Amino acid sequence: MNRNFKFKGLIAGALLCGLIGCGGGEKKESDAGSPFPRSKTLYLAGSQWGDPTTFNPMADVWASTWPVGKGAFNLVYEPLLSFNALDGKFEPCLGSLVSKSGDEIVIDINPEATWSDGQRVSAADVKFIFEIGRRFKDAPTAINAEYFTEIKVEKVQNNGVETERLTFVVEKKVRNNPLIILDHITQTRIVPSHIWEKALADNGNDLSAVQKIPVDGSAVVSGPYKTEAATNEKVVLKRRDDYWGNKALFGGKKPVPEFIIHPIFKSNDAFSIALQKGELDGSQTFIPRIWMKQKDGVKTWFDQAPYFLAGAVPIFVMNTTKAPTNDKNFRRAMAAAINYNDVKELAVSGYSPDIQPGLIMAGIGIEGKYFNADDAKQFGVSYDPERAKKILADAGYKSVYKADGTLDYMTDKKGTKLPTLFIKSPAGWSDWEAIVTIAVKGLRAAGIDAREGFVDASLYWPARGSGDFDILLTKPDNAVLPSTPWSRFFNVMTSSTWRPIGQNMNENYGRYNNPKSKEFNPMVEKLLKEIPTLSDPAKLSEAYRALNKIFMIEQPAIPLAYLPEQFYEFSETRWTGWPTAADPYAPPLLPWVGASTKILWQLQLAK
């Protein structure tokens, strides 16, 4: 008697919940009740993973929140120029490029550029952020000032309008690197000096106090959007209808979406589910098997393999300070043991073209022209397990197997037992984990005792900088910059910033080419120093070829695939008009970075 009653109650409860659910389900289709109507809102995700912290533009890059933090976000604060990786051109933003040479870079400030409080963007603003390193060594942009001796300012007439002309004079003695200045110019976002100089003064010139000042939507900005709200689940930007660039850069048009929402997802699957459901319009995360989502309106740059435009090279860096990875033969054997096709097909879902030996991406973008096929054939190592075994045998390495036929360990030519080599990679990054797993399989098949060494991401970064690894999976390029591919070579090969194992280095994590050792190859540094100053294409090509040859012979690192700079994915369920290989009006990046910001003016609501 009682039982029936209780049972009915349970079923009724379940039905009730279901009803609430379905009620909600119908609701989601309409805009009613939402402060951010779907038809006016663009959802982009993949940059911000943690809780929003601060929108303070002076805060340390790693500590601040999209769109203020890391990356060349142009939505709230803007740089002087935007770099278009498709054609290598510099597009105007707060400034426009007048000229660049090995000695100086000249930029005119856009005469119409104004801050949201009405003040004009001035040379003082540029000098404030570029030269702040001369006042505060630990300012986020402190490094900028090391590359120029001064920024000269003069008043000029530009099409009849008076404006300020900035000349960045290249520092010749130490850095001598105009490429990096260009990188900085496209990546450093200008902040209103009249606000922040005052903040510094108010806080007794204490930068760390200023960095802690909370900043909200009322902050003085220059970009087309301002921060509207931020919770742990999302950051909301609202369009600034009085954005100066609408008239100056976009012929009076406004960006189409009134709101941009960056949902903060915590797992990879969340992105793909949201894209498939049409709840997310653009994303930049690795989503496997993107072709399975095409039926749900999820698109990429190419509509077939490799789907993405390559722009970055994940590599294994070997620790060259200890055996056996200090032996270039061993490193070359490793390079021959890894099945790059498996990496391509299984780990990165086929999102890579077939790769070639060397550090230059063959046939890709602006750098493709520096690739030399003959060199690659002659000096490079491709997947060839037999060759790997042969190189190892020739160099005196022997593999010892257990009774059941599995690899036990390896000995060097003196018969010394070699330790297991761990490939360090952040745990939970599924595509990277898969790369490592495939590599381990290949290496072990070739008789090399290697194992997966997945560590928490938080431990990965310090280990990388201090050289605390045997083999490390890393990606030298964060973005396609004016300095690419020089920056990649520099990141992998330079020993100009040499510091021993245990201290932090931001490049050459494997401590290749120790300047104090007998084997030091001065050519590497010579070429790395020379390339940024070269403007003759033939000479440049020659220099890259020489550098790439050294890379292939010495194999300080092993390139694994050609991946995109950003996994640019979009859904056409709500918004159309995205750039693709068929309509490449902007680089394949979400409309918040550099030259791709203009996508916002091109989008249309889907029918």
Place this chain on the structure above:
Amino acid sequence: MLKQYPTLRYILQRGGWYFITFVVAVAINFYLPRLGSNNPVKIIMGNTSQGLSSEAVKEKEEKYLKEFGLVKVKNGNIVRNEDGSPVKASILEQFISYVGMCFKGDLGTSFQKYPKKVLDVIKEAVPWTIALQLPTILFGWIVGNVLGALAAYKRGIFDKVFFPISLLLSSLPFFVFGMLLVYQFAVVWDCFPAMGGYAGDLIPTFSWAFFSSAAYHYVLPFFSIFLIAAGGQAIGMRSMGIYELGTDYIKYAKWLGLKETRIIAYLFRNAMLPQLTGLALSLGTMIGGALITEMIFSYPGLGMAMLTAIQNNDYPMIQGCTLLITVCVLIANFTVDILIGFLDPRVKAGLQIGKGK
């Protein structure tokens, strides 16, 4: 001592015990995250030192060392060795400063969400976790116990069907169950959201739109814990019920010709008491489990906060979360202890209940 006030004595006794447990828990809480030899400042520096000169790096490092209490500080300045390097604080010193700060209500600054305070992060997350866990656990407990008691009392076909189902449900790993729910309801049928605490186009406010959206997002996570929690409770209640059913007082009540409803009430009430203790004790396990549920559903609660903190070795955050969970579990246990003290006269008299097991 206090013999004439058994209730007070009982409360004080339990309270004292829980205080000792609390102290030990705090110590464990502090020590365990430090098991790994990871220096948190190194972790931050790994992110932040990009492009800085070595002096700048050093300056920055010391700033963080000081802020996180990893070096000795006197009058606001870092105590230094003769060669100028800062003197490291020992574990004990760190512990003392940690306890001191805890008492001031300062759980420290998150490494990963720097400069956000741990307490602020927790404050944002806790309502979600409570909203998810409290009703699920209580409702699951009640439904599970009612069904379990009925199964025990009625036996027969009801029990034969119901019992294996409960058993099967509680064999299912709850996090996988969550995944299956997502797959079926969010992916295949697309009738419930797969993740999040509320719709992407809302900001938490006191509005109908927000609450209905939160309720909609609540359904799958709720069921993923509820069904399994209820199943587990039902099994426990069933075996307690069968145990109580065989006791002399139930037989006596039957022989006295008491009404069936009254006998069920006896049964339920007495079998419930050990279940109540069980509930308090398993709160910790349940919360732990629900942490993973939050992960599956990207639910913005404490579990999510703690998991991200673990992945980033964010000690202050981990400590804050575990401390909070421990305190909650302790308080829940204490409450149940006191409650049982009132509900069950045997407890105050110093007798063990639940002789069965």
Place this chain on the structure above:
Amino acid sequence: MKQFLTLFKSPMFVIGFSLFVGTLLLALLGPLVFNITTERVGVQYAPPSGKYWFGCDDLGRDYVSLLIKGLQASLYVGFLAGIIATTLGTLLGIYGGFKGGLVDDIINMVTNLFIVIPSIVIIILISASFSEGRSLTLIAVIIGMTAWTWSARAVRAQSSALKSKDHISLAKMNGANTFAVITLHILPYLASYVFMVFILQVATGILTEAAISMIGLGPLDTVSLGTILNQAKNNGALSDGIWWAFLPATVIITMVVFALYLINTSAEGVFNPRLRK
């Protein structure tokens, strides 16, 4: 021993036992029947086929092989954790319950303390700090070391009830030492009870391993059922509807745990005279 045989009269036990033996056979004999290989045999997430019954994983490996290896690993974790937890818990429980007095109070307090502090928190914290070389054995040990409290509490209650039994008082009076009394007189009486506790601990061990593998803190040296599920989750198998990536592993875990629960419950019914009625 005789009482263990009576278990076979319970249909619930027979079902649970056969299920369990089935999984055990699958784990032990599977490698003889199936060609176990962790090499790539197909494309990523190749669907089930006549050759590969449960298709392939993200690395193109045969799921049948992986599931058998995973089952072996999960059973290994379960049993190792179960043995550790039960041994520790039984020894402490018996010792405390038998000795009584201060020793009992202290053991009891420590037990209650660790019951109250959520063990999942401790497991997560410890696993997280072993970031390199986190082996299956290590995980089993961690689980075992945190799970003993329940056994200790349960066994203690039983052994302190036994303490006052005549034959034990007699043995004590005759000057038998504690160890002898425990091994000769108490343990045999608790055997059936310890058996039930052990079965539950094995089930808990298997579930806990799967749980921490799901958080990404699983073993790094082998595949387990938990890591299979974690891979499926991380690789987006869910959103692509690749059911063979997570359903078979789920079913196997559930079946093993269900079998153990059935065994435990039926044993409870047989060994606990109250429930027998």
Place this chain on the structure above:
Amino acid sequence: MAIFEVDNLSLHYLTRFGKKIHAVTGVTFNMEKGEILGIAGESGCGKSTLVNGLMGLFIPPLYPTSGDVRVNGESLMNRTPNDIRQNVLSRKVSMIPQGAFNALNPTRKVKDIAADVMAAHLKNVDKKEIYDRLVERFDLFGMDTKKVLNSFPIQLTAGERQRSVIGISTLLNPQMVIADEPTSALDVTTQKVVIRLIFDLLEKGIFSTMIFITHELPLLRHVADNIGIMYAGEFVEYGTTDQIVFDPRHPYTKALMGAMLSAEPGQKQKKPTAIEGAPPNLANPIFGCRFADRCPVAKEDCKKSEQEIRMVAGRQVRCQYAE
């Protein structure tokens, strides 16, 4: 006319695995109004099972096999539990169970348990009335009535608990009381108080007829009119008190009397175990005399032939050689 008739009653337990254990076989006796019947036997002989089966309410796993129980000529068999509950229990037949501590719901005050009984059987009585009646009845028991009624069982002494149980069982003045070792587990002084109370109630006419199970042979001798001796589920001897106590004829009764009478006063609680050997397993079919294995005077054919009740010296005896 007999108010309570037990006719060839057999009872069995059903185990989990469907096996029957025949705990009581072929018990027959009649009781007149005002009669006190004592039942004795070693533990496990089926005394408690027998009395549990006399109320028409069978609590699983106990089931009736065959036979009949009649109160005032009205059969208790094959009636619905609800019918029995409403019309028989507490009013016609009531039970004073063994071990009063466990018999009282530990989480309920004595007065509430008692009130539950009244509420179950009386209609239209309000709380006040119930309480007044309770006080009135409990005042007879020589206790601090208010305190006892308002206490949880655990707060009472063993004697208070046992008296409360007696009070609750006899609350509705049943015709017939079955007392199952009501004084076991009590100290000597309390035992006396409790026994006195039971007979006080008898004298006051609150109830008149009683079945009394006890090991207190001296007690039985004093109070019982008739005594039945049980062995392995059967009555082996049934007769008047004087016959059984002073002139037992069945070999088992003889041995039992010897053991019970020889026991020292301080060891009264000790169960009679003086006879070597153990009773047969009732789960298996038994042939021949059930006592044959332990019987000092057993003959060859005892093990083969079923023993029937016969009249020996004016009482029933289940032994073919008894005289």
